[in-house]
Amino acid sequence: MISTSLIQSTAEILMDKAAIEIPQDYLDGLTQAADAEDGDLSSFVLQAMLENYAVAKEDRRAMCGDTGTPRWYVKMGNETQIEGGPIALENALRLATANATVNVPLRPNRVHPLWRTDHNNNVGIGAPEIEYGFEPGGEWLDLTTVHKGGLFGTDYRMLFPSDGIEGIKRFYLDSLVAFGKRGLACQPAIIGIGLGGTKDSCMVLGKRAACLRIVGDRNPDPKIAALEDEFKELGNSIGMGAMGFVGKSMVIDCNIEVGYCHTGGMQMSVHAFCLSSRRAVARIYADGQVEYRTDPDWFTPYQRRESVTWETQESSAKSA
Amino acid sequence: MGNAGKLRKVRLSTTPSAEALADLRLGDIVYLDGLIYTAREGVYMRALEESANIPMELPQQSAANFHCSPAATINSDGTFTLGAVTATASFRFAKWLPEWLAKSGAKLVIGKGGMSSQDYKDYFVPNGAIYLSTVGYGTGALLGRGVKSVKEVHWHEELGIAQAMWVLECENMGPFIVESDSKGNSLFERENAKIAENLHKVYEGTRPATLKRFGETDDRTDEVIG
């Protein structure tokens, strides 16, 4: 049984870590990009960013003044039990979000779409988003918070099978060029691409590809992995760098996730996880132990399963 | 690695002289000293559409309008805790800026993404104003360090923390980059034009979507904003 108070205190630490500490995988990626960048203005921007991450950690202040939209991904093992049940869990995450907004401090970004009501705590109707995933076996809870920035850099398009890879490439480039001008997407970014599913699940896949997979990770399907490499290259060959200045660092990495779609369509979404690629993860075990990390490790074989039912290791061993 | 050291670095007052402004070149890196205030749609609507009295002496106290809402808290004892400071995209405020520049006497508009050179020529130049962009946009911690103190927060009850008018005392706050000069040229547009030359090559081997969308343009030198 995992206690609600531990969930809340862990979640508050995660909010703080996400806002202040740039994940190592993104930092390594950006450092490489800074070394390779040859545009004078773009170089200056990347150097300033590297300095900014260091200052954020030193001063324990948020790396970016724009908090983006903090959200939660909750994953649990099949045997996990939570004190007070799912309602208590959601209370704890909403409380942690509100408390961290005051304590870090974070910018209270979330307002009512029409009345612009601001609770000054990043909590409101549907905010923060809380999404769930499950894994076979295990008695643990993974909490991931993502503070994704950016009103810009995300787009969706209904493509068709006849559009093919050429159509996918076109929409990919269009998204990067459109939002990259003047650096509105705050590139270089981790670009997530969702292919297939339905309009809503395609958006979810692309967003998770950007936010829940780390730099250097590759899709287990070798052909999709090759496409990820190709798209990273392609994005960096546009001739545009940070802030839309002449340069070659647009894409720190490109991650693609797919879902089965309607036979007539080929949905595509593009998401940019910006210069402040903020994510933090903790695993809470039933005995109260907590481990912090920065890799959400969301896309397990179970999350990408194709089969009708999931055979656990033991049952497949038995049936074999 | 590019030669970032080649860029010129300038310290500038937030009530700058006309000469200091005329001396700035596109791409100069600027660090600010003095008071700056945040003003975005909330402040513009209140000051211009509702004609509320602006609670500061402008531009004597500050001629630097920052398009920003800081990551900050107003404590129960009335003090402020300020963390990171990041600009927000300016093109959305074009509607109010002509009147605001005339009324506030702002000489420095600081934000994200700049405006069009047409905007600069139409109402920045006549008001003697230039545009400074924050760098990378995400450099909130660096800029936060440049804020020595929060002098005042106006209209936070009426507008909320994010839209309130924050008056910040700055020392060597930066980096900012000169996006428009005294003639109304735009650094972003200059860069866009250079990048556009190469774009047709990047697009080789791609094809337009079968299903078009309203308002679609195939001219990638166009911008989708504005």
Ligand code: SF4
């Ligand atoms: S897109 Fe990211 S780096 Fe840019 S302002 Fe928003 S949160 Fe900050």
